[in-house]
Amino acid sequence: MEIGDNLKRIRLKRGLSQNEVADKLNISRQAVSKWERNISSPDIETLEKLRKLYDVSFDELITQTEIDSNASIVEKSDNMDIFEGQENRIIHCLIIIGMLVLSCSLPFLGIIISIFIIYYLVKIRSKSILLFSCCFLAIFINTWNTWAFLNNAFIKEATATVEVVAVNYKNNYLDHLGF
Numbered sequence: 001m002e003i004g005d006n007l008k009r010i011r012l013k014r015g016l017s018q019n020e021v022a023d024k025l026n027i028s029r030q031a032v033s034k035w036e037r038n039i040s041s042p043d044i045e046t047l048e049k050l051r052k053l054y055d056v057s058f059d060e061l062i063t064q065t066e067i068d069s070n071a072s073i074v075e076k077s078d079n080m081d082i083f084e085g086q087e088n089r090i091i092h093c094l095i096i097i098g099m100l101v102l103s104c105s106l107p108f109l110g111i112i113i114s115i116f117i118i119y120y121l122v123k124i125r126s127k128s129i130l131l132f133s134c135c136f137l138a139i140f141i142n143t144w145n146t147w148a149f150l151n152n153a154f155i156k157e158a159t160a161t162v163e164v165v166a167v168n169y170k171n172n173y174l175d176h177l178g179f
Contacts (some may be wrong), residue, residue: 003062004038010054010061011036025049096121096131100138107149110142 011021011032018036022029025046034040042050051061096117103110118135121128 002038003041004036006062007042007050008036010056014054021050021053024053093128093131097134100134103138104141104145107142107146111139111146114138114142 011018018029018032022032025032027046031040031042035042047058047061051058054061099117100114103113106113114135117138118132121131121135126132
């Protein structure tokens with residue numbers, strides 16, 4: 001985690017907006033935004049002001065650790081930080097959709113993969129209607145493919161080809177007409 005991510009986490013924990021921080025430090029809101037997006041970093045004097053404003057130590061301000069009331073160090077577990085940026089979300093969605101598309105070529109495993117992806121999306125608390133819709137569409141396609149595979153492999157009675165339809169048409173209808 002970079003310093004900007006940590007500054008944003010602490011600011012949000014304190015319930016402050018970027019505008020409020022900027023006003024209290026006599027700087028622009030854009031400067032605060034650039035720090036939190038890791039485009040730039042505050043200087044030493046500004047870090048001291050931020051430390052006082054947030055009422056934290058320098059270590060807490062620039063590292064991922066937080067000192068609790070018992071003076072023990074608690075590591076932050078931000079599992080979803082890898083998906084925070086817009087570009088990372090798009091890549092994440094494309095990977096999941098790609099997995100769903102590939103799963104459609106596996107009749108039995110495709111259903112299991114699709115269900116596992118739904119479980120994963122629920123676990124990470126995804127609110128993407130697109131991803132859930134793709135999962136349910138993939139389950140439908142995989143169920144269809146599984147049924148078609150079983151039908152072709154074992155049943156074979158319900159399958160029809162152009163030649164079978166043509167022969168049946170000729171035998172049933174054209175013969176009755178006298179052709």
